[in-house]
Amino acid sequence: MWGSNCPTTPSSDPPGVVPLHRSSRRQFLRTAGLAAGALGVGFAGPASALGALDSAGTDRAALLAGEPLRMARVWLTRETAHLADGLDDTHRSFGDGSYEFLLWPGDLGRLVQTGLRFEITVDDVVARDRARTESSAVRTVGLQPGETETGEYRRLDDYNADMAALAADNPGLVKLIELPYKSLEERTVYGLEICTDVDRNDGRPVFYNDGVHHAREWPAGEVPIMWAHDLVESYRADEAGEADAAQKRIANLVRKVRNVIVPIVNVDGFHFSREFPVEAGTHQVGVSIPVLGGNSATAAGNGFGQYWRKNRRQLTDGGIAREQNAPDGLTAYGVDPNRNYSYQWGGSGSSNSETSGTYRGEAPFSEPESRNVQWIHQTYQCLTEITHHTSGDLVLWAWGDTAADAPDDVLLARLGIASTFYNGYQPTKSIDLYVTTGTCSDYTYGTWASISYTFEHAGDSFHPGYGTTVPAMYAKNREALTLLAEVVCLEPIDRGLLRDEVAANGGLRDALQGDFSRVIEGRQYEYSTSQVVDLDARYHCVLSGRMVDSDGNPVAGTVQMEKDFQNFLWFLGGGQNPIDTSHWPEAGLWSIDVEDDGTFRWYVNPSSRPAYFDDPTFNAEEQYQVSFRTGGGPSAGQSKVVASRDVVLRRGQTIDFGDIVVG
Structure with missing residues (x-):
């Protein structure tokens, strides 16, 4: 029995614990990262680097009418990287100092003015993607869980209908959740919980997946919704004795793990992008085509709206939408939700320009999209997660703002590398693609210690043809998702199916446990056989105990855990950032119910x-x-605290509180 409020700290590191350590090189490497491999789409530079097309007061909107959306490959060095500030990156790099950019009307002229070496790789992106969508290329995989019947990308209403149907058709297994912050256009954001006995508020590990922070990245929503279908179908197949090996592993996750899924984070932006007419002269019912000054006719008819990136926040008084990087003088719209998180907010790799595709917003969590994801982590103990994006076929992990190794670098890197055994993507630290700050995956790892990844899907396009892309894309990623959840969420004793998989696949075993040495994006990645993912180790923490009365009988109650702290913002250069404050308040409040026998x-x-x-x-x-607590959960307002304690938990550690006597 205990009730004191003194800290509990581990006397020694248990087997499998990854010791915490200070990264004394982090500040140096943050600076070095800006100067080395991560050449900074969004690298801080003079605002005039991409200047006007002319200085004679020409009507630029009229001048640009008819200019197509292009793709360019641009070569950058440390000294010239700032010249690309403001161009719209696609997340692709080519290993030779060149990076891919989407050129909006006016950007080609601006790019010429910089003097950078570049190559136009696609003359008309809209036409290319339309041709791909209409192509009759043969699919390479069989029918996948959750494929659309139409063979086209889902629309927002389709996602909502799918989630509602999964919950209605699978009571006790699937629960529809409504996130607390409505979008700027008053839309509700929905998600799912999937696990056995889903309505029970227990302490099972949580695996989180989300998609479509960026509006144009349509495949990024398909992966999480197809994962939801796969969880249900695999579990049903296993219950019927009809599951194959992959389905058995997935079904195990349904029983042991609470799967939380939010397919569309940026609902307004996605709706705008997905519903925008693709061809000139088309107009779909219910679609509001924005008026963009002298450029309006072209913008409405050329399908540019499909490539909208940000959310739909109005930033100036005009109240009308606009293309990113459109000519000066047009209404600015949109904040990049994936630069709006508090961790390192305000630094390089995001922009303070409202016309930039990486505009960070006026403060951390100024946008409902990022606040909803924050709420998920303040409500669920998400042990691991993936935020899904396009394009580039990449697996990215911490950090995005520095080349320093994360405290969990071996785990992050080994699992990231192992996931590419299945999907064939390139694994790398985020910064080796380019510098980023205020992003989702750095926030969820850096703030909440969740083992977090960004998956960039779909090759060289934001939303290539559905039939030739999405089924194959999902087929090669489902086991990558499974692997991540098995290692981070499951007890070692529950990894039997994973052990069988590793034993049967030498490449997977080498990725997790063998010598690894490879140059990726100009950086040497090297891990020895002493730096491995041990399938007998624990990569989460566990709290356990039993609530009883003075006679030892079980007592109904809840266990609550909370943490209030200040998350630090970007502080390179003496603690300065755009809002002139060093920290941002964060708080988590989590609660579970004890079982009928009083245990948890x-x-x-x-x-x-x-x-x-x-x-x-x-x-x-x-x-x-x-x-x-007894007498109901913390939200009931009538719970009574019967005992409390402050605890320190290191990765891999368990604390058994024994009997908590309620007297």
Whole structure:
């Protein structure tokens, strides 16, 4: 029995614990990262780098009428990277110092003015993608879970209908969740929970997937919704004794893991992009085509709206939408939700320009899209997660703002590399693509210690033809998703099916446990056989115990865990950032119910943020405040705290509180 409020700290690192350590090189490497391999789409530079087409007051909107959307390959060096500030990157790099950019009307002239070496690789992106969609290329895989019957990308209403149907058709297995923040255009954002006995508020590990932070990245929503279908179909097949090996592994996750899925984060932007007419002269019912000054006719008829990236926030007084990077003087619209998170907000790799595709917003979490994802992590202990994007066929992990290794670098890198055994993507730290700050995956890892990845899908296009892309894309990623959840979420004893998979596949075994040495994006990645993913180790934390009365009988109650802290913003260069404050408030409040026999077992993240080691205001490991309550959950307002304690948890550690006596 206990009830004191003194910290509990581990006396030694248990087997499988990854020791925490300070990264003394982090600040240096953040600077070096800006100067080395990550040449900074969004690299800080003079605002005049991409100047006007002329200086004679010409009507630029009229001048640009009829200019197509192009794709360009641009060569950059450390000294010239800032000249690309403001161009729209596609996440593709070619390993020779060149990067791919989407050129909006006016950008070609601006690019010429910079003097950078470039090559136009696609003369008309809209026409190329239309041709791909209409092509009769033969599909390479069989029918996949959750494929659309139409053979076309889902629209927003399709996603909502799919989620509602999955919940209605599978009571006890699938639950529809409504996220708390409506979009700027008053749309509700929905998600799913999928696991056995889904309505029970227990402590099972959580695996989180989301998609479509960026409006034009349509395949990024298809992966999580197809994963939802796959979870249900695999579980049903296994229950019927008809599951294959891959389905058995997925069904195991339905029983052991709570799967949380939000297919469309940026609902307004996606709706705008997906519903925009593709061909000149078309107009779909219910679609509002924006008026864009002298450029309006072209913008409405050429399908540019499909390539909208940001959300739909109005930023100036005109109240009318516009293309990103459109000529000056047109109404500015949109914040990039994936530059709006608090971790390192305000730094290089995001923009303070409202016309930039990476405009970060006026403050962290100014946008409902990022606030909804924040709420997920303040409500669920998400042990691992993937945020899905396009394009480029990449698996990315921390960090995006520095070349320093994350405290969990071996785990992050090994799992990222192992996932490419299935999907064939290129694995790399985020910064080796380019510098980013305020992003989702760095926020969820750096703030909440969730093992986090960004998957960039779909090859060389934001939304290539559905039939020739999405089924094959999902087929090669479903086992990558499975692998990540198995390693981070499951107990070692529950990884039997994964052990069989590793034993049967030497390439997978080498990725997890063998010597690895490869140059990727100009950086040497090297991991020895002493730096492995151990299938007998635990990569999460566990709290357990039992609530009883003085006679030892079980007592109904809840276990609550909370943490309040200050997340630090970008501080390169003496602690400065655009809003002149060093930190941003964060708080998590999590709660589970004890079982009928009074016991609980709760799978949680480490208590200390991985990023805290870089924060000069902290000099000790961070703690959770754990409390035990009777009389209903914390939201009921009538719960009674019967015991509490502050605990420090390191990755891999378990704490058994024993009997908590309610007297």
